[in-house]
Amino acid sequence: MNTLSHSAARVLDTLRSKRPLILSLTNNVVQNITANMLLATGGVPVMLTHSDEIRDLLHSCANGMLINVGTLSEQQAQTMLTAVKDAREAGIPWVLDPVAVGLLQYRTAICQELLQTPPAMIRGNASEIIALAGAEGALCRGVESSAESKAAVAAAQALARRTGAAVLVTGETDYATDGTTTIACHNGDEIMTRVTGVGCAMGALAAACLASADTPLQAAVATAAILGIAGERAAARAPRPGSFAAELLDTLDALTPDDIALSARLEMVEE
Amino acid sequence: MNTLSHSAARVLDTLRSKRPLILSLTNNVVQNITANMLLATGGVPVMLTHSDEIRDLLHSCANGMLINVGTLSEQQAQTMLTAVKDAREAGIPWVLDPVAVGLLQYRTAICQELLQTPPAMIRGNASEIIALAGAEGALCRGVESSAESKAAVAAAQALARRTGAAVLVTGETDYATDGTTTIACHNGDEIMTRVTGVGCAMGALAAACLASADTPLQAAVATAAILGIAGERAAARAPRPGSFAAELLDTLDALTPDDIALSARLEMVEE
Amino acid sequence: MNTLSHSAARVLDTLRSKRPLILSLTNNVVQNITANMLLATGGVPVMLTHSDEIRDLLHSCANGMLINVGTLSEQQAQTMLTAVKDAREAGIPWVLDPVAVGLLQYRTAICQELLQTPPAMIRGNASEIIALAGAEGALCRGVESSAESKAAVAAAQALARRTGAAVLVTGETDYATDGTTTIACHNGDEIMTRVTGVGCAMGALAAACLASADTPLQAAVATAAILGIAGERAAARAPRPGSFAAELLDTLDALTPDDIALSARLEMVEE
Numbered sequence: 001m002n003t004l005s006h007s008a009a010r011v012l013d014t015l016r017s018k019r020p021l022i023l024s025l026t027n028n029v030v031q032n033i034t035a036n037m038l039l040a041t042g043g044v045p046v047m048l049t050h051s052d053e054i055r056d057l058l059h060s061c062a063n064g065m066l067i068n069v070g071t072l073s074e075q076q077a078q079t080m081l082t083a084v085k086d087a088r089e090a091g092i093p094w095v096l097d098p099v100a101v102g103l104l105q106y107r108t109a110i111c112q113e114l115l116q117t118p119p120a121m122i123r124g125n126a127s128e129i130i131a132l133a134g135a136e137g138a139l140c141r142g143v144e145s146s147a148e149s150k151a152a153v154a155a156a157q158a159l160a161r162r163t164g165a166a167v168l169v170t171g172e173t174d175y176a177t178d179g180t181t182t183i184a185c186h187n188g189d190e191i192m193t194r195v196t197g198v199g200c201a202m203g204a205l206a207a208a209c210l211a212s213a214d215t216p217l218q219a220a221v222a223t224a225a226i227l228g229i230a231g232e233r234a235a236a237r238a239p240r241p242g243s244f245a246a247e248l249l250d251t252l253d254a255l256t257p258d259d260i261a262l263s264a265r266l267e268m269v270e271e
Numbered sequence: 272m273n274t275l276s277h278s279a280a281r282v283l284d285t286l287r288s289k290r291p292l293i294l295s296l297t298n299n300v301v302q303n304i305t306a307n308m309l310l311a312t313g314g315v316p317v318m319l320t321h322s323d324e325i326r327d328l329l330h331s332c333a334n335g336m337l338i339n340v341g342t343l344s345e346q347q348a349q350t351m352l353t354a355v356k357d358a359r360e361a362g363i364p365w366v367l368d369p370v371a372v373g374l375l376q377y378r379t380a381i382c383q384e385l386l387q388t389p390p391a392m393i394r395g396n397a398s399e400i401i402a403l404a405g406a407e408g409a410l411c412r413g414v415e416s417s418a419e420s421k422a423a424v425a426a427a428q429a430l431a432r433r434t435g436a437a438v439l440v441t442g443e444t445d446y447a448t449d450g451t452t453t454i455a456c457h458n459g460d461e462i463m464t465r466v467t468g469v470g471c472a473m474g475a476l477a478a479a480c481l482a483s484a485d486t487p488l489q490a491a492v493a494t495a496a497i498l499g500i501a502g503e504r505a506a507a508r509a510p511r512p513g514s515f516a517a518e519l520l521d522t523l524d525a526l527t528p529d530d531i532a533l534s535a536r537l538e539m540v541e542e
Numbered sequence: 543m544n545t546l547s548h549s550a551a552r553v554l555d556t557l558r559s560k561r562p563l564i565l566s567l568t569n570n571v572v573q574n575i576t577a578n579m580l581l582a583t584g585g586v587p588v589m590l591t592h593s594d595e596i597r598d599l600l601h602s603c604a605n606g607m608l609i610n611v612g613t614l615s616e617q618q619a620q621t622m623l624t625a626v627k628d629a630r631e632a633g634i635p636w637v638l639d640p641v642a643v644g645l646l647q648y649r650t651a652i653c654q655e656l657l658q659t660p661p662a663m664i665r666g667n668a669s670e671i672i673a674l675a676g677a678e679g680a681l682c683r684g685v686e687s688s689a690e691s692k693a694a695v696a697a698a699q700a701l702a703r704r705t706g707a708a709v710l711v712t713g714e715t716d717y718a719t720d721g722t723t724t725i726a727c728h729n730g731d732e733i734m735t736r737v738t739g740v741g742c743a744m745g746a747l748a749a750a751c752l753a754s755a756d757t758p759l760q761a762a763v764a765t766a767a768i769l770g771i772a773g774e775r776a777a778a779r780a781p782r783p784g785s786f787a788a789e790l791l792d793t794l795d796a797l798t799p800d801d802i803a804l805s806a807r808l809e810m811v812e813e
Contacts, residue, residue, distance in 0.1 A: 029573040029589050031300040035467035040512050045467065046371075047300050049344040053375040060374070073591040100588075103602070104595040194795070196577035196587065241582050242791025249513025253465075302571040306738035311783050316738065317642075318571050320615040324646040331645070520784025524736070 002266070004183060004221065009260035011213045011222035016042040016257075020063035020211035023048060024204045025080055027070025027099065030197030033245070034066075037201040040252035041226065043208035054083050058090040064207035067114060068097040068200055069107045077110045084117040093120035093210045096165075097203040102131020115163055120216045122159065123168040123203050123223070126152035133159040149173055153182060153269065166216035168206065168224060170199060175269065176220035183221050186265035187228025189235035195245045202227050225264040230255055233263075275454060275492065276535040280528040282484045282493035287313040287528075291334035291482035294319060295475045296351055298341025298370065301468030304516070305337075308472040311523035312497065314479035325354045329361040335478035338385060339368040339471055340378045348381045355388040364391035364481045367436075368474040373402020386434055391487045393430065394439040394474050394494070397423035404430040420444055424453060424540065437487035439477065439495060441470060446540065447491035454492050457536035458499025460506035466516045473498050496535040501526055504534075546725060546763065547806035551799040553755045553764035558584040558799075562605035562753035565590060566746045567622055569612025569641065572739030575787070576608075579743040582794035583768065585750035596625050600632040606749035609656060610639040610742055611649045619652045626659040635662035635752045638707075639745035644673020657705055662758045664701065665710040665745050665765070668694035675701040691715055695724060695811065708758035710748065710766060712741060717811065718762035725763050728807035729770025731777035737787045744769050767806040772797055775805075 021044040024034050035045035046062070048054050058065065065087050067080050087094045096119040098111045111132060124132065126147035133155035149171025156167040160179035169175045174185040192198045206223040213219035230251045238247035292315040295305050306316035317333070319325050329336065336358050338351050358365045367390040369382045382403060395403065397418035404426035420442025427438040431450035440446045445456040463469045477494040484490035501522045509518035563586040566576050577587035588604070590596050600607065607629050609622050629636045638661040640653045653674060666674065668689035675697035691713025698709040702721035711717045716727040734740045748765040755761035772793045780789035 027589070028299060028570060028591075029577055029587075032303060032467055032574060035300055036512065036516075039465050039467060045300075047298070047342050048375075049299075049342045049347075050377050052377050053343070056375050056377075071589050071591045072595070076591075104590075104598050106592050106594050106598075194581050196574055196581060240792035240795045241578065242788035242795070245578075245791075246513035246517055246788055249516075250511035253511045253513070299570060303574060303738055306571055307783065307787075310736050310738060316571075318569070318613050319646075320570075320613045320618075321648050323648045324614070327646050327648075517784035517788055520787075521782035524782045524784070 004266040005225070005261050005264040007218055008222040008225040008264050008266065009257040011209050011218060012226055012255070012260050013257040014212035015208055018212055019044055020208045021046060021061050022064045022066065022204050022207045023054065023057055023062045024066040024068070025076070025083060026066060026068035026200060026203070029070065030200040033197035034201040034204045036249055037252060038204045038208060040249045041205055041208060043204070045204065049079070051079050051082050054079065055086045058083070058086045058092050062092050063211040065092055065094040066097065066203045066207045067094060068099060068203050069111060070099040070200060072107045072110060081113060084114055088117050093207070095119060095121045095123060095203050095206045095210065097200060098122065098124050098128050098132050099200070101128050118163050119165045120210050121166045121168060121206050121220055122163065123170065123206050125149070125199070126169055126171055129159060129167060129169050130155045149175055153177070157182060166220040168220040170202065170224070174224035174228065176217060176224060178215070178217040181217060182269040184267050184269050185221060185224035185228055187225055187232055187263065189232045191235045191239065191241060191244050192231045194241045198248070221266060225260055225266060226255065229259060229263045273537070275537040276496070276532050278489055279493040279496040279535050279537065280531040282480050282489060283497055283526070283531050284528040285483035286479055289483055290315055291479045292317060292332055293335045293337065293475050293478045294325065294328055294333045295337040295339070296347070296354060297337060297339035297471060297474070300341065301471040304468035305472040305475045307520055308523060309475045309479060311520045312476055312479060314475070316475065320350070322350050322353050325350065326357045329354070329357045329363050333363050334482040336363055336365040337368065337474045337478045338365060339370060339474050340382060341370040341471060343378045343381060352384060355385055359388050364478070366390060366392045366394060366474050366477045366481065368471060369393065369395050369399050369403050370471070372399050389434050390436045391481050392437045392439060392477050392491055393434065394441065394477050396420070396470070397440055397442055400430060400438060400440050401426045420446055424448070428453060437491040439491040441473065441495070445495035445499065447488060447495060449486070449488040452488060453540040455538050455540050456492065456495035456499055458496055458503055458534065460503045462506045462510065462512060462515050463502045465512045469519070492537060496531055496537060497526065500531060500534045544808070546808040547767070547803050549760055550764040550767040550806050550808065551802035553751050553760060554768055554797070554802050555799040556754035557750055560754055561586055562750045563588060563603050564606045564608065564746050564749045565596065565599055565604045566608040566610070567618070567625060568608055568610035568742060568745070571612065572742040575739035576743040576746045578791055579794060580746045580750060582791045583747055583750060585746070587746065591621070593621050593624050596621065597628045600625070600628045600634050604634050605753035607634055607636040608639065608745045608749045609636060610641060610745050611653060612641040612742060614649045614652060623655060626656055630659050635749070637661060637663045637665060637745050637748045637752065639742060640664065640666050640670045640674050641742070643670050660705050661707045662752050663708045663710060663748050663762055664705065665712065665748050667691070667741070668711055668713055671701060671709060671711050672697045691717055695719070699724060708762040710762040712744065712766070716766035716770065718759060718766060720757070720759040723759060724811040726809050726811050727763060727766035727770055729767055729774055729805065731774045733777045733781065733783060733786050734773045736783045740790070763808060767802055767808060768797065771801060771805045
């Protein structure tokens with residue numbers, strides 16, 4: 001137990017009592033698991049399509065928003081560009097998940113345009129963070145990363161400084177940074193990459209943590225710890241992907257702040 | 272065992288032998304669980320997008336239709352407005368699920384426009400039914416209800432009288448009414464609200480029951496009883512949301528008319 | 543064990559080491575299970591919406607593509623018509639799943655237009671293959687077949703000869719043909735038809751097998767054997783649809799080429 005773990009535990013505690021309502025504008029493949037993972041963790045999921053309704057919700061009861069560009073269309077891009085401006089106007093923090101940025105040009109341009117309205121957090125794998133930071137293009141494995149997360153730490157720090165967002169690079173080790181402080185999270189299990197949407201749903205969980213934390217960096221660390229601990233516990237009970245997906249929801253549902261305080265493996269990354 | 276329970280049991284029996292084909296125009300988040308719950312109960316699910324194909328199906332082999340406005344877009348709204356007219360022309364009963372009506376203006380207007388072509392059933396939580404009946408706006412919990420179902424009974428009765436539809440208010444207790452007779456169903460379990468899409472899929476099950484019942488009220492009661500009994504049995508075996516979702520499908524698949532006759536907890540509500 | 547079984551086993555072996563990246567343009571209902579079944583078998587799933595991004599991916603790292611018309615819209619039809627031309631230009635083999643063709647006119651016309659750019663494989667149930675071959679219209683059970691697969695063998699052979707594609711007719715027995723050689727696969731279990739998307743996801747698996755086989759016919763046979771064996775093994779452990787869906791993914795994840803060689807029930811069909 002240390003200060004970092006207690007801080008992450010506190011975020012889960014607040015999330016459970018506050019029950020933040022999170023609007024997810026996300027890709028078609030993962031909407032169901034996104035809603036279910038958010039519910040199991042303690043948030044309230046909402047998905048909407050119409051810009052007027054998105055504005056209504058952001059100006060009434062939303063506590064956070066996720067923008068995930070996984071199956072971006074021109075219409076959805078316009079909706080997202082409007083939504084981030086509405087979120088800023090309403091004071092609602094938002095998370096960007098730049099799926100496959102660097103590999104596909106259209107979304108790469110749209111993500112740079114979205115970044116002109118600063119998000120509170122950016123979550124991606126190493127390839128995506130490196131590409132978004134402008135360092136180099138991602139190699140070709142679709143939505144999978146071709147680089148280890150460690151290799152993206154410098155890019156993540158630069159991106160955090162440029163955008164003002166906390167950046168969460170996910171991989172075997174997750175790294176959360178605000179550009180000044182960088183924290184590694186060693187929780188998690190490889191099987192989490194073999195169930196569609198666990199990474200994407202992490203973005204919605206990140207938005208719920210933002211609504212429950214003192215700082216974006218604290219939210220990013222909590223996101224990594226909560227999902228990582230749930231993932232490794234679920235993998236121990238269900239090491240195959242079909243049963244793992246159900247077990248992950250069960251485990252998130254049962255997870256307590258004490259579990260986080262006890263099991264989080266967090267450490268400061270020295271320069 | 273009483274007459275109400277036997278009536279609900281008979282609906283399931285007919286549903287199982289008739290295998291009604293149900294067209295669901297529903298939100299993006301729940302299409303998979305909607306299709307799977309319908310299949311497990313004995314219906315045949317179809318989802319379509321193109322208005323011409325919707326008309327083809329309504330005029331050929333559809334037995335019922337669900338309209339759920341959860342992630343309504345302008346294009347989908349136009350498709351739905353056309354679809355309900357096609358359904359009326361083809362004599363196909365349809366169910367309206369007015370998700371989050373009262374909270375979001377665009378869909379509230381569209382639902383009132385949809386109601387000009389009367390549905391056979393309306394299913395919603397208390398907030399939605401109160402808002403649709405024009406009584407007062409819903410409070411802010413996204414797709415969750417901010418009111419207890421009991422509080423919506425008068426609004427449900429008024430809505431049933433105005434539209435000619437049976438109204439099913441779901442909550443800890445479900446209430447089904449045709450404006451004259453009101454029946455409470457005490458089956459179900461709280462965990463059903465913690466899996467995305469169970470409520471939405473109930474709308475497709477309602478359409479299948481409409482195609483298998485003598486009256487919309489009987490269909491509404493059967494819908495509440497079938498899903499409520501399956502839900503409480505599944506919850507007893509799988510009290511966490513991930514495993515519950517799978518167990519609910521298994522339980523629906525195994526459910527017999529005798530189970531309904533034995534376990535339904537239905538009662539007439541006195542004025 | 544025979545030559546056919548060993549050939550199918552070799553396809554799984556290659557698929558596991560090659561990890562083909564499969565772009566699925568498919569219907570809204572099944573995107574999640576499609577991605578998860580592909581991941582469990584060893585492929586890498588990608589779903590996209592924007593034509594420019596589809597072209598980017600086909601010209602960079604895609605190894606195969608699925609076109610499934612289950613919830614076709616006008617916009618998606620245009621995207622698909624462009625995508626198959628891009629795939630031909632890029633030399634990427636593609637699979638057509640003509641869901642409900644013959645029953646619904648719009649998609650029937652679009653599928654005939656798609657066929658002008660020849661796919662490497664067509665996968666459908668008996669009704670769909672008969673309708674696509676122009677033999678007669680499908681009867682009315684939505685996405686279910688009204689004919690037995692055996693009845694579609696002649697139509698499948700004619701369709702294969704006309705298009706140059708391997709045709710895979712799925713049903714209680716699956717038939718794969720290139721118009722000259724026809725092979726029956728007796729693996730599988732009836733419960734596979736009671737989980738939404740298993741058949742549709744088979745199309746993505748077929749694309750992954752195409753990328754891992756010497757010929758389209760070999761890929762079609764391997765597709766039927768891999769999914770059939772996984773399905774019958776999963777059904778033995780989980781005979782109800784909710785738990786079956788998870789068990790199917792677990793079983794695919796654990797399946798080895800030796801399992802295919804041992805359990806495939808394949809035979810040549812004599813004229």
